[in-house]
Amino acid sequence: MHVTHLSLADFRSYARVEVPLDPGVTAFVGPNGQGKTNLVEAVGYLATLGSHRVSSDAPLVRMGADRAVIRAQVRQGERQQLVELELNPGKANRARINRSSQVKPRDVLGIVRTVLFAPEDLALVKGDPGERRRFLDELITARAPRMAGVRSDYERVLKQRNTLLKTAALARRHGGRSMDLSTLDVWDQHLARVGADLLAQRQDLVAAIQPLADKAYEQLAPGGGPIGLEYKPSSPGIVGHAREELYEQLIAAVAEVRKQEIERGVTLVGPHRDDLVLKLGQLPAKGYASHGESWSYALALRLASYDLLRAEGNEPVLILDDVFAELDARRRERLAELVAPGEQVLVTAAVDDDVPGVLTGTRFAVSDGAVERV
Ligand SMILES: Nc1ncnc2c1ncn2[C@@H]1O[C@H](COP(=O)(O)OP(=O)(O)O)[C@@H](O)[C@H]1O
Ligand SMILES: [Mg+2]
Known part of the structure; x- marks a missing residue:
């Protein structure tokens, strides 16, 4: 499966953001603290109902907001699904699948599948x-x-x-x-x-x-x-x-x-x-x-x-958060070759040079809350 569109509202540093996604490799590149991990963390949340960085939902809601919304359009073969989670810290989270709210957050599991690798x-x-x-x-x-x-x-x-x-x-x-x-x-x-x-x-x-x-x-x-x-x-x-x-x-x-x-x-x-x-x-x-x-x-x-x-x-989305900078040149190339054929691979990196050459694909520049295709 792969995600064709990600929307966030009041999630982490984002008041609102819309990110259209392609299959294949997508790299989010930008200096530290600009919101790259926040994007892939949201995708990971849809797959696990949790964050790879924190054990409670409160830090995921934008400072000053009451709730966060993660929404993704997902494609599996010919099938399209829209999944949506509303994070209400201290209260029950809510879910919608294809705009129907007759579902529990747990029902969302299995629609988005991810494998996420991060420094954590x-x-x-x-x-x-x-x-x-x-x-x-x-x-x-x-x-x-x-x-x-x-x-x-x-x-x-x-x-x-x-x-x-x-x-x-x-x-x-x-x-x-x-x-x-x-x-x-x-x-x-x-x-x-x-x-x-x-x-x-x-x-x-x-x-x-x-x-x-x-x-x-x-x-x-x-x-x-x-x-x-x-x-x-x-x-x-x-x-x-x-x-x-x-x-x-x-x-x-x-x-x-x-x-x-x-x-x-x-x-x-x-x-x-x-x-x-x-x-x-x-x-x-x-x-x-x-x-x-x-x-x-x-x-x-x-x-x-x-x-x-x-x-x-049902192939999962592979997420590599800030991984390449940690590896020496040889391991970097090996990893890149292993993952390049994946249905969808989301990569974050501080600078373009950290993304190995074989991982050609879509690039987004992430800076100050703006996510722009380059
Ligand atoms: N709940 C929140 N409300 C507002 N800003 C947040 C929230 N959680 C994290 N941030 C901000 O998001 C930024 C970190 O984003 P992150 O995606 O981890 O950066 P990077 O691009 O380095 O991966 C930090 O500046 C942090 O202050
Ligand atoms: Mg990061």
């Missing part, structure tokens, strides 16, 4: 497990939009279970009557059921993406690998791959830590405590890989995501 992605390698979980979860949602519902169910179950555990922990500390633990049993089952669904999807994804990431790393940094992705569950007893066995293993793992959970008042096992260990050769990349290796690793993960989504149909 270094955190995939160097950051906390939460960064890697988000990487996996956004990708499973791009593969299967129904997973957005599973993810939010899991968050809800976890929150309610934690509340219950906190109550139990407090009652215990204050010597009160001990809680009726049968309520907790019910929440264990919810946690295991939704958690097993999420886990099975994550493990399936890791298996699918591993060879693609290794291939991408080899292309970016020949001879530098191999790289290995190891999914690391929160408890050693969780070893299965199918949903049913994972359910049983989660139930058993939860039972094992119940005493500690009641002492501490938090849920100690489940996909919210898992990690994806990224290995470079024999060593974990985190804590061992150089800056350049970490950068190539993060990029390889994104290129692998792109390959996977392409192979599974």
